[in-house]
Each structure stands twice: as C-alpha cells, then as structure tokens.
Amino acid sequence: MSEFVMPSLGADMESAVLMEWHVKEGDHVTKGQVIAEVETSKGVIEIEVFEEGIVDKILVKEETECAVGTPLALIRTVGETPAADAPPSSQRIKASPAARRKAKEMGIEIATLAAAGGEVRLEQVAAVAETSPEIVPKVVAPDGMRQAIARAMSRSNAEIPHYYLSTSINMTPALKWLEGFNAARTIQERILPAALLIRAVVRALQEVPELNGFWQDDEHHVSVAIHPGIAIALRKGGLITPALINAQEMGLDETMHSLGDLISRTRSGKLRNTEITQQTITITNLGDLGVESVFGVIYPPQVALVGLGRIMDAPWAEGDTLSVRKVMQATLAGDHRATDGRTGGLFLDKLNQILQKPEELL
Amino acid sequence: MTKEEIKQAIIGQILEIAPDIDEGEIVSDENLQRSLGIDSFDFLKILTALNEVLYVEVPEADYSKVDTLEHMAEYFAQRIKS
Incomplete structure (x- = not known):
C-alpha cells in the first residue's frame, strides 16, 4: 500500500x-x-x-x-488486501470555487467561515464582506502567480551567479528554407519559425549538454533528457514556462505540433504536473514582442536560460560584401557555478551553425 | 458573403481562439497581432480556422495583406468572389 x-x-x-x-x-x-x-x-x-x-x-x-x-x-498493488478505514485528512476546508475566489478578493480568511461546519458558500462570504466595512478589496495585491514568480526570481538573483553571452545569427538561410518548405504544404502543416528555433536549441543542447540540467546540493547534474521550459505569456498577465517533455525525441513536425498543443493547454489551464516541474532549461522567445535581445533570469535549480530576440532586417558583412539580412540576437544566461563562459559560447556557436543548415533539423 | 459578414466571421474565430479578448478591443484598422497580443501560434490558428470556414488559404507571403481586421476582410472578400 x-x-x-x-x-x-x-x-x-x-x-x-x-x-x-x-x-x-x-x-x-x-x-x-x-x-x-x-x-x-x-x-x-x-x-x-x-x-x-x-x-x-x-x-x-x-x-x-x-x-x-x-x-x-x-x-x-494488485493482489494486496484493502486497508481498514484510514483517518480523514485534517486540512479540509470545504468551499465552493466562487466562494474561495471572493474571499481571496476581499481578504477574508476562508477558515474563519468554515468553523460553522458544512461547505462555505459564496453567500456567506458576501455577507461577511458586507458587514465588515473595514475589509476592502486589495487593489494591488499580487495574485498567486505573481507571488510565485516573485519568489522564484528573488531566489534566483540571490543564489545564482549569472553570466551573460550574446551573438548575432544570420536567419536568412533558415527563413528562406522554411518559406519554401511551407509553400509546398497546407496551412494545417505549416511550421512556424518559433518551432524551428526550439528544435535548433534542442539540437545544440545535445552537442553541449552541460547547460541542460540542474544545480542541486552544490553539484551539477546534467540531464540526458531535454525538457525545455517554454516561456508562454498569458494575455491577462503572468507567465508560465511548461516543459516540452522529451524534446530530444521530436522531429520538426512533432516539435511544432507539441508546441502548439502546449501553448493551447497553458492558456486554457490544462497542464500536467510533469510539465510544470521537469524543466531542464528555459527558452524565452520574446520575438513576437519586438525586443531585440533578452537577458533572462535563470529559474532555479536550472543552470541556463536561452533568449531569442526579434528577427529583424540588419546590415550584415560577409567577406568584403555588405548586405541586408534577417538577423536574430541569441543570448545565453548561464549559472557560473555550473558552467563557464566557454561552454556558453560553444553552445551559441553550435546554435548558429545548426541554423545555417536548417534542412538538417527535419 | 458581404465584407461585413466576413468581418463577423473573423471576429468570431478570434474570440474562439483567444477567449480572453473582449470584442470591443478589436479595432478595424489596428494591427491584429500587436493590438491584441496575439502570438504567431494563435495567428496561424485563426487563419487555419478561417480556411475551414471560408475555404481561402492565406500563404505566408501574403501575411502583410491580412495584418488588420479591415485588410483581412478585404483579402477574403476578393478571393471568395473569384
């Protein structure tokens, strides 16, 4: 049992x-x-x-x-004999979701209403709120998600000695290739640059695995499985970084499909526990928001965060020719306890090389 | 299908795919993605859903022609007729 x-x-x-x-x-x-x-x-x-x-x-x-x-x-386990009556959990506070929400909004401790026994209902909370004029809604009180982000980020900045690296990547070959690739497919099968980029990051991590893993108990644990946490902004505010579980096993089509699914489920609040606890690295792609580069805060116990900026037209010198190319700033925030700048630099270099041969990402 | 009906169909799909958007936020001549905070995934989903209703496929090369609600309705109106 x-x-x-x-x-x-x-x-x-x-x-x-x-x-x-x-x-x-x-x-x-x-x-x-x-x-x-x-x-x-x-x-x-x-x-x-x-x-x-x-x-x-x-x-x-x-x-x-x-x-x-x-x-x-x-x-x-199958075959085991059933247990005798177990003691009920002592932590129970029965309340309807609406009552819970209202109580939180009004700053009322739900436990104070539960004392009477039975389920706490919305009417009860509303009644208390009305008879207690001193209880006013907290206008700027951070919600649970904001508090969770605040705690994790404070801990990160206090504990993790970050180092930052950045490199410019010529995205013209990858985008040209993707354009041709998508032109031959139906709209349902189209691949977005975001999926191509995540696939490229996963491939680069296979070459430089030190950035994929954790720093725990003063030790660096490198993970073989790659579960990148993808930063997904919620329209009503806040951010969740659910994991794309076993991304190393996915081809380009599967990466696109799984990513689309992950984004929908994040926004509709249907994630699984493994997806919000197993991240081995974070990828933040602020491209849609139009910023050029992002220097992120690592989510402990992870040891790195990859930032991808907006793809924009920029002058690009190659040999003695100057031309305009689609250019993206790729950044890396690394935990200096786990890796050095050399490892981070190697990773960004691999990422760049991989994106110059996008056909190999299939 | 009139352009107004097409507009309503587009708004319907936007609200379906991004239910936290309020209909009042959708302004005819503003960039849809930027003004509503729609990312590339949701934008593709909206176009895919519209393709299933209106039978018009928007190639990537034409994305600049469907950047606002007004432009998108016009784009579909021209292609549904022909």
Whole structure:
C-alpha cells in the first residue's frame, strides 16, 4: 500500500486545491495516468500517478485545499488486501470555487467561515464582506502567480551567479528554407519559425549538454533528457514556462505540433504536473514582442536560460560584401557555478551553425 | 458573403481562439497581432480556422495583406468572389 500525496509543483508551492478526482475507489490505475486535477497559482494542473495499482481509498474530497505532502489517496498493488478505514485528512476546508475566489478578493480568511461546519458558500462570504466595512478589496495585491514568480526570481538573483553571452545569427538561410518548405504544404502543416528555433536549441543542447540540467546540493547534474521550459505569456498577465517533455525525441513536425498543443493547454489551464516541474532549461522567445535581445533570469535549480530576440532586417558583412539580412540576437544566461563562459559560447556557436543548415533539423 | 459578414466571421474565430479578448478591443484598422497580443501560434490558428470556414488559404507571403481586421476582410472578400 502506498500513499498518493499532494505533489510539490515547484519550489514555491505550499498548497493547492484538489479540484476533481478522475478515479473512484476500486479503480485500476496505470503508471502515468491522470487521476486528479488540482488548482495552483499556475492554473489547473492534471496530476499523474507514478505506479500501477488499485485506488484503495480516497482520503480527500474535491475542492479541498491541501498542503504539499498531504496524503490524497491510498493505492494498493494488485493482489494486496484493502486497508481498514484510514483517518480523514485534517486540512479540509470545504468551499465552493466562487466562494474561495471572493474571499481571496476581499481578504477574508476562508477558515474563519468554515468553523460553522458544512461547505462555505459564496453567500456567506458576501455577507461577511458586507458587514465588515473595514475589509476592502486589495487593489494591488499580487495574485498567486505573481507571488510565485516573485519568489522564484528573488531566489534566483540571490543564489545564482549569472553570466551573460550574446551573438548575432544570420536567419536568412533558415527563413528562406522554411518559406519554401511551407509553400509546398497546407496551412494545417505549416511550421512556424518559433518551432524551428526550439528544435535548433534542442539540437545544440545535445552537442553541449552541460547547460541542460540542474544545480542541486552544490553539484551539477546534467540531464540526458531535454525538457525545455517554454516561456508562454498569458494575455491577462503572468507567465508560465511548461516543459516540452522529451524534446530530444521530436522531429520538426512533432516539435511544432507539441508546441502548439502546449501553448493551447497553458492558456486554457490544462497542464500536467510533469510539465510544470521537469524543466531542464528555459527558452524565452520574446520575438513576437519586438525586443531585440533578452537577458533572462535563470529559474532555479536550472543552470541556463536561452533568449531569442526579434528577427529583424540588419546590415550584415560577409567577406568584403555588405548586405541586408534577417538577423536574430541569441543570448545565453548561464549559472557560473555550473558552467563557464566557454561552454556558453560553444553552445551559441553550435546554435548558429545548426541554423545555417536548417534542412538538417527535419 | 458581404465584407461585413466576413468581418463577423473573423471576429468570431478570434474570440474562439483567444477567449480572453473582449470584442470591443478589436479595432478595424489596428494591427491584429500587436493590438491584441496575439502570438504567431494563435495567428496561424485563426487563419487555419478561417480556411475551414471560408475555404481561402492565406500563404505566408501574403501575411502583410491580412495584418488588420479591415485588410483581412478585404483579402477574403476578393478571393471568395473569384
């Protein structure tokens, strides 16, 4: 018998609300199956189970806020005898999502309303808000996502000695090739430059793997699997960097397809726990926003961040000829504890070389 | 299909693909991507969805002709007729 606990979905997460169970007691589950949805500061995340077995007991009801590590369910291996009644979780605060939101908005502690027993409903919160004139909505209070970003970035700047490198890449060959490639395809099969760039970064990381991994317990851990976190801005504010899991196994078409899928699911709040915890490096492509170059802040425990700027027309000298080319600034923020500028420089050089032969990225 | 109907079809697809955009934010002669914060993925999705409704495929070389709502409606209007 093993406990299925509320996972930590990032170093900055303390608790999350279990929103929905996808299984019931007695159901057979397999490794990697999504069995629940939880709401965090990063949106609604689907939670996978990491073993095969049978759901013996569900310990926490839907819409319950649970601290990280709280047992949510018991999973028994096939053939094992069911457990006796387990004690219920003590962290339960039942409240409807609307009530929870309103309470947060008004700065009301939901636990103070839960004392009466039963589920906290929106009307209750509204009633308290009305009778307590001193409670006013906090106008500039950062939301959960802003707070999570604030914590991670403060930690990064305090702990990680960053070094920064930048290089200009002639993107004309890659864009010309892509144009011809897309012209022969239907609109549904079109590849965007963003997908080509991510594929190129992944290829360069295979050549310079030191930048792909973590700095943990004063040690540098290089990861073989490449799960780049892709910075995706949300229109209503905030940023999520979900991972493109096992990007090293994807060709160009699959990179494009998976990226499109990842962006849609990020914006609709349907990410999986592996996608928001397994990033081995971050890629931020601010090209659409029109800035020329981006010097990023590394997301700990990762050791590097690749920044891709806007592709723009610029003078380009080659030999003694001066011409206009599509030029992109590629930058690298590296953790100096894990790697040196030489490694970072090697990576940017590889990236440049790869982008001069785009046909090899298929 | 009139140009006005085409405009409504385009607005419908934008709101479908980017539900957090308010219809009032869509101004006829402003750059769609820049004014609405639509990235290249969403823009391609909008064109793909319109292709399924209006049967007009916008090649990449013509992207500059569909940069605003007004231009896009005009582009489709010309091609639906012919």
